[in-house]
Amino acid sequence: MAVQTIPLGDRYSGGSAAQSMSGASRVVHLAGVNRGTDDEVRDGNKRLAEQVADSITRAEDPPRSVVFANSTQSGNGSLYGAAKADASDTLRNAAEQVGASFHDVILPNLFGEHGVPFYNAVTATFSHLIANGERPSVDNDKELTLLHAQDAADVLLGTVDAAQQSGLEVQETVSGLLARLTAIDEVYRRGEIPDVASTFDRNLFNTFRSYTFPAQTPIGLTRHADARGSFFEIIRSHGGNGQSSFSTTVPGISRGDHFHRRKVERFTVLSGSATISLRKLFTDDVFEFRVTGDEPAAVDMPTMWTHKITNTGTDDLYTSFWSNDIFDPDAPDTIAEAV
CATH class of the missing domain: 3.40.50.720 (NAD(P)-binding Rossmann-like Domain)
Structure with missing residues (x-):
């Protein structure tokens, strides 16, 4: 249209x-x-x-x-x-x-x-x-x-x-x-x-x-570590559907460059280093958050903000993605737009 x-x-x-x-x-x-x-x-x-x-x-x-x-x-x-x-x-x-x-x-x-x-x-x-x-x-x-x-x-x-x-x-x-x-x-x-x-x-x-961004971003996550390794919670959801996914991204590569109208989406870096970039539609200002798996933090994607995550490290980037809805290929609520 x-x-x-x-x-x-x-x-x-x-x-x-x-x-x-x-x-x-x-x-x-x-x-x-x-x-x-x-x-x-x-x-x-x-x-x-x-x-x-x-x-x-x-x-x-x-x-x-x-x-x-x-x-x-x-x-x-x-x-x-x-x-x-x-x-x-x-x-x-x-x-x-x-x-x-x-x-x-x-x-x-x-x-x-x-x-x-x-x-x-x-x-x-x-x-x-x-x-x-x-x-x-x-x-x-x-x-x-x-x-x-x-x-x-x-x-x-x-x-x-x-x-x-x-x-x-x-x-x-x-x-x-x-x-x-x-x-x-x-x-x-x-x-x-x-x-x-x-x-x-x-x-x-x-x-x-939309009124909490960017003041309440990123969301710090508590990392527990001992001789066995480390553990941290990614998300607690109090009701509704949810879907989790996981990706690996090689150095220098970005994922995203799209926005959502409805869905709630959370990015959490599990290992590696990344920059998460967001731009409100119809504006030119870009917010960037540098995150690593060593100091875990979550970044929620506001609706009507185009966003991407870029591997800025030298190793593969491991990222967890959570969304409140089950992905529907016929109605993906994912609209391409460069950050």
């Missing part, structure tokens, strides 16, 4: 936007204004929707499907809700004008890796505070409808049918969410993997640990 971004706002160019949109199978409108003065919220959302609508109607080969990332606040009587409802109407009219299908996707409380804390996602704020050793409190306990951002993206892109969205959503109170994240932190600070048997728990763990 080829994806193209169209600049809006002050950078909008009707001609180039319409040209870029021509022949598209699906147009997704994500932009919006939810902070600012009343005029900025009202006029900003109106302007963005009108720019997308203008591109749709001007496209030589109009898109076959138009999708709007709407909000549960749409039509709730607030200024922002009214602005989102009006934007939806604008896009619906444009879609009808060119004979395209229109999908008004109502998104609840989204959470996901690297969300901005202290903005409009309580999961991001809680995760940030807990990962930094603070203990947040709940002032307004209410029930939330939570949807992982990657699930929302799948619905918006059409890789998951919109009718399945409600099945991906989870109901939880603010206090219940805080309790879940606190429990995850208590387990993960010991270097252990919390219960990730359910999809929601795995998504919540992946979200939380």
Whole structure:
């Protein structure tokens, strides 16, 4: 699936936007204004929707499907809700004008890796505070409808049918969410993997640990040695599937250069010397961790970070790999991307 971004706002160019949109199978409108003065919220959302609508109607080969990332606040009587409802109407009219299908996707409380804390996602704020050793409190306990951002993206892109969205959503109170994240932190600070048997728990763990990287990496492992040799634990998992594997790598060779969307993966060097390199998608900064079998340490691969391990020693490198899911060749969740 080829994806193209169209600049809006002050950078909008009707001609180039319409040209870029021509022949598209699906147009997704994500932009919006939810902070600012009343005029900025009202006029900003109106302007963005009108720019997308203008591109749709001007496209030589109009898109076959138009999708709007709407909000549960749409039509709730607030200024922002009214602005989102009006934007939806604008896009619906444009879609009808060119004979395209229109999908008004109502998104609840989204959470996901690297969300901005202290903005409009309580999961991001809680995760940030807990990962930094603070203990947040709940002032307004209410029930939330939570949807992982990657699930929302799948619905918006059409890789998951919109009718399945409600099945991906989870109901939880603010206090219940805080309790879940606190429990995850208590387990993960010991270097252990919390219960990730359910999809929601795995998504919540992946979200939380994105705020612990790189401060809590690598994870030190205790090595016990005596006359017989040495011993150390690689992982303790509190629930869910798991698969372990082992590799040897000759000097100078790398393994990896890929990222994962969902899976939890741990690298542990058993013997030899290596550098584990990680780069967050859409950035240029690379984090490197030098690890050896003599001082065992584990490095967990954050989701949406491309990574690789390179044998930097003179002997063969022995590495243990653990993942929370059983490898499925038809759905490997392994996307090639150079570090």
